[in-house]
Each structure stands twice: as C-alpha cells, then as structure tokens.
Amino acid sequence: MKYPIYMDYNATTPCLEEVIESMIPYFGQHYGNAASKSHPFGWLAEDAVEIAREQVAGLLGAKPKEIIFTSGATESINLAIKGVFEYYGIKKQHYITCQTEHKAVLDTFKSIENKGAEVTYLAVNHLGMIDLDELESSIQDHTKMICLMWANNETGVLHPINSIKKITAERNIIFFTDAVQAAGKCPINVEGIHLMAISSHKFYGPKGMGALFIRHNHDLPKPLPLIEGGGHEKGFRSGTLNVPGIVGMGKAAEIQLKSMLHDSHRLEKLRDLLEAGILEISGTQINGDKGNRLGHVSNISFEGIEGVDLLRMVNKEIAVSSGSACTSISPKPSHVLAAMGLDADLGRASIRFSLGKFTTEDQIRFTIEFVKKVVAQLRG
The missing domain is CATH 3.90.1150.10 (Aspartate Aminotransferase, domain 1)
Incomplete structure (x- = not known):
C-alpha cells in the first residue's frame, strides 16, 4: 500500500525503533508479572516498570512515585475528574474548564454534571485564548478543580499555564491539566500542578499507554480510584501492569526529553x-x-x-x-x-x-x- x-x-506518532526494541523482550523473554514479588520473573518486570516510571517522571519534572500508569489519556482524564468528584461525595461541588477542551474532558464533565456537579465552561476569544479575569471571577467558595489543557489539540494554542498556576495556588484549588499534546513536544513541568494527564502514543511511544501525575505531599485531595481490585499503582489503578507498554512509554519519554x-x-x-x-x-x-x-x-x-x-x-x-x-x-x-x-x-x-x-x-x-x-x- x-x-x-x-x-x-x-x-498519533509512529513508535520509534528504539522504543519497539526496548519493548520486545518483555513480550516473551521477560514475561513476568510485575506484581509477583516472590521470584525473579516478577522482580525483573517490577524493576523495568520502576525504571520507566523514573523516565516518565523525568520528562515532567516529577517524582517517580507521582506517576500512575493507565491505559491512556482518556482513562487518566476520567480518573482525575471523576476520582475527585467521588472524593467530595455529596458535598456541593463546582468545576471550571473551557469550551475548547478535548472531548474526553468535556464528556467527563458532562457525566459528573449529570450527577449533580456544577461546571463552568469558559469562553475563548477569536484566537482561542481564555480571559484570566473571567477565570478568576468564575471561582466560587465550592470550586473544587480548575481543568485547562496545556496545548490545544486542534490549533496548538497554549493556555497561560503559569498564570493559571498562580490563581489556583492563591485560592488553594486543584489544578488539573490535559498535557497530552505538550508532553514530549515542548518543555513542561508539574510545579504548581496537582494532576496532569499524558499519553504515550503522542510522543513516539506505544498506543494503549498513558499516565496520570498525582502530586504527593499536598493538602489538596487525591482522586479516588475508578478501577479497584488488587491495589496496583498505589491503589489508584488496579490491574495487571502492561509491562511492555510501560517500558516503551519510558523509553519514548527518555528519548524525547533529550531531543x-x-x-x-x-x-x-x-x-x-x-x-x-x-x-x-x-x-x-x-x-x-x-x-x-x-x-x-x-x-x-x-x-x-x-x-x-x-x-x-x-x-x-x-x-x-x-x-x-x-x-x-x-x-x-x-x-x-x-x-x-x-x-x-x-x-x-x-x-x-x-x-x-x-x-x-x-x-x-x-x-x-x-x-x-x-x-x-x-x-x-
């Protein structure tokens, strides 16, 4: 063809040859379950996962323990938004996002709206930019999260992330960003951010792999898990780990950090x-x-x-x-x-x-x- x-x-991006080569041994030769703690097959798989966790953390300026592996950005987005909504339970909840967010974000907010959350969808101007004064004036006493993407997937427009960080820090509100189009494409850093979703296949890694950055050592709450059963990934995302995919994502992150x-x-x-x-x-x-x-x-x-x-x-x-x-x-x-x-x-x-x-x-x-x-x- x-x-x-x-x-x-x-x-999507093509999987780099170096990434494919890094994954191949973990399909066959090193096929252990990373949760098997009692023998070398599991130890080797677990070591590979932790190396990849360090590589992904390095791309974001995060700590390895703050990286939770998922099946992709859509799952990460659902975990961040729905997990926070579930944490607050029956309390009155308000969220702020933007009309130009990815459908994975907008549809997830519609879902929690149907369950009682209030959601403000900020407008943009003809250039695709939000008004920071409108953002600040939209904050209410019961605002739990501000969710704004780092870079727009259709236009490439960048939100004023540093200004948003300042606003959320002053008001002690969770800042969640969909950084799918930015990670591995331009320098980003998790400083001042509480939750961040990324996707492996957007920066030359395998499909079906993503991660959610969850800030540790902060008084703002962490999301409750959506997938339970076994307590994998620090209890945030249970299920047998996709070791080859994780290794590939880590390798891609390492390559993109340098290039x-x-x-x-x-x-x-x-x-x-x-x-x-x-x-x-x-x-x-x-x-x-x-x-x-x-x-x-x-x-x-x-x-x-x-x-x-x-x-x-x-x-x-x-x-x-x-x-x-x-x-x-x-x-x-x-x-x-x-x-x-x-x-x-x-x-x-x-x-x-x-x-x-x-x-x-x-x-x-x-x-x-x-x-x-x-x-x-x-x-x-």
Missing part, C-alpha cells in the same frame, strides 16, 4: 515554511494565536470550499485531519473552531497540519504545491 505523506502527528528542543526548533521552521506557502492562496487564514502555540501545528481555513471535498482530495497525497468531526451523513464543524467564532462553513473547510520527527522540507514543499492544486480545482 502506498501511504500518503504523514502530517497528522497530533493524532524535543531540537525537534521543536526544526519543526517550527518547517511549519512557518508551510504556512507561508499555503497562505499565498487567497481566502486562507490561520486559526489560533500565531504567537502562542506549539511549533509543529498549523490549523488553516479555506474560504469558498466544501470541507468534505477538501479533506477527501488533500488526503489522497497528504494525511491530515480536518477541524471537523465528520460522520458519514453530514459534517459538523469543530467545537474548538466554533467556540473561536468561525462560522460553520469555514470551520468545516479547515485543515490541521501537524508535523513530526520524520517530516522533511521536501514533503513541506510538495504539500504546498499539492494543496494549491487541490484548492484551484475545487474553486474552478
């Missing part, structure tokens, strides 16, 4: 080259704050084109995602772009280009010319 050029690194600054500088130059070329097309615009976003992401709208046709034709040669969540019946504009004020037609005719470790300048130049050709055909 001839694959198109891959420019959908925000959706992400070089990668981000290189990719930002390629992203700028891509945008300069595509914005030569009339009726195009960048969605999001151009000066405050991840260096490898570009979300571009194309006026006067049907979004489904645009995505179908571009994907013949370039693997990209739309800002839309489409069904086979009718396309729906992205909730992120809609919150930013884009009308439905322009929201549907938007493409997210997300570059990665294996993106080349030749691929960028081909993409520019191919997109220009597609747009000319659709407008012709």
